[in-house]
Amino acid sequence: MGHVDGPDEAHRRPAGVSDDTVAALGKLSEALETVERVRGHLYSLHQLVGHADLMLDDAVELFRKAGHEAIADRIGRDLLGRNVIAGRWTFQIVEDFDDGYYALFRELDRQARDELVDGRRHLYEAEMKERRRTRGWPGHEARPGADG
Numbered sequence: 001m002g003h004v005d006g007p008d009e010a011h012r013r014p015a016g017v018s019d020d021t022v023a024a025l026g027k028l029s030e031a032l033e034t035v036e037r038v039r040g041h042l043y044s045l046h047q048l049v050g051h052a053d054l055m056l057d058d059a060v061e062l063f064r065k066a067g068h069e070a071i072a073d074r075i076g077r078d079l080l081g082r083n084v085i086a087g088r089w090t091f092q093i094v095e096d097f098d099d100g101y102y103a104l105f106r107e108l109d110r111q112a113r114d115e116l117v118d119g120r121r122h123l124y125e126a127e128m129k130e131r132r133r134t135r136g137w138p139g140h141e142a143r144p145g146a147d148g
Helices: 019-065 069-079 090-117 123-132
Strands: none
Touching: 019 069, 019 090, 019 123
């Protein structure tokens, strides 16, 4: 016996939930997804700046080898290990972001879903998929193992 066509229970709108509520939760989810991308960029910043700082060791050594002691000294003293913003290395920026803005954003998203749709995620997208897919056509199944 095949599965019932349509999304699984976790992606079905609970009874009595309005289109406006699903749209609002969808927009909140979209905003969170954007912040997830921001978080990834912050980790890229963290790794790239860290890598650049370690490359400065080689640059300083090469300047010394080339006889440019004053330039090597300036880079080693003024730039190597310097804070990227006042009082912070990039790991501190990432930690502040994760523990503050990001944690609050995720918590408020979870609370809204818990209060309004029993914690269900991506209802807006699940309903969009139902509107856009071609029922009965290969590659357009509602979920894994479902009959088209």
